[in-house]
Amino acid sequence: MRRFGLGVDIELKHLGPGDIDWLVAEHRRLYTRDEGFDETFPALVREILEDFDADHDPSCERAFIAWDGGQRLGSIFCVREDAQTAKLRLFLLTPAARGRGLGKRMLGECMGFARASGYRRMALWTHESHRAACALYEKTGWRLVRSEPKRSFGMAVVEQGWEIDL
Template sequence: METAIHLDNITLRKELLPGDLGYIAYMHGKQYAHELGYGLNFEGYVLEGLQEFARKYDTVKDRVWICEHNNQIIGCMIGFHRGQSVQLRYLIFLPEYRGVGLGKKLMNEFMAYMRELGYKKAYLWTTNEQHAAIFLYTKYGFRLTEEKVSHAFDKALTELRYDLVLPEA
């Protein structure tokens, strides 16, 4: 008998370890090829971004959240410093972990990270096909600021930029 997945059984590791970035690329490439038909160019895009992150990773300014269940990585999210703002990247978790509150937990972590480090602005890029993620982002105050038609992931889609500006305290 399969046991139900509970948020309490998922741990968030904030330390980046060797192999994590490669696994993040693997998860994105495999999952989005299967679910959305994205091709090798999408995986290349993810790898380029992760390479940049690896080279510029600053343990003070950046944050990683590696989600683990039963000692296996099941998801992640990255906050990547970009001058006075932060880019939210690589929010993903395995399909069987959807609907348990993990997205909300990660977004709460992201908002706390922004407040802790004094970031007032954040942004992210996604696609028009990421309906659940877009719902989550807009719930936390992100607003659509840019759209561009793209074939970068080996299919026609619209890339979307969302920005967040925190209110002054």
């Protein structure tokens, strides 16, 4: 394991006990604070997580939950969109974990898993306001393929679609 200046070695674990509630709470806290999103957003996050937990295929879908000792730092998920395409979902880092290379590592692990699972490409959906994540996607070879204004989660947003060939 590699150290990221966050304390003990960072581990990437699969979804475990308490992770769903923690992820919903962190998405609620951060997206309400930073984006002004309403309660429909954490409700969507819970639905995505519960569906994943109940019905994911471990041969081609995986959760990566970043842990520093006993503290969760973030998540990234690889899920099946279709036979050729993996979908990146729920990429989140706590503010304390940002800017130290952990996001790049997590993205690389998720993409590596997708590649090893036989996917030929990955896709994701995000918002233009997530500038650091979008910069990371661009730096790692992702292409912006869609950008459109919408109203989601009680806010005016610019939704984006990104893709990369694996």
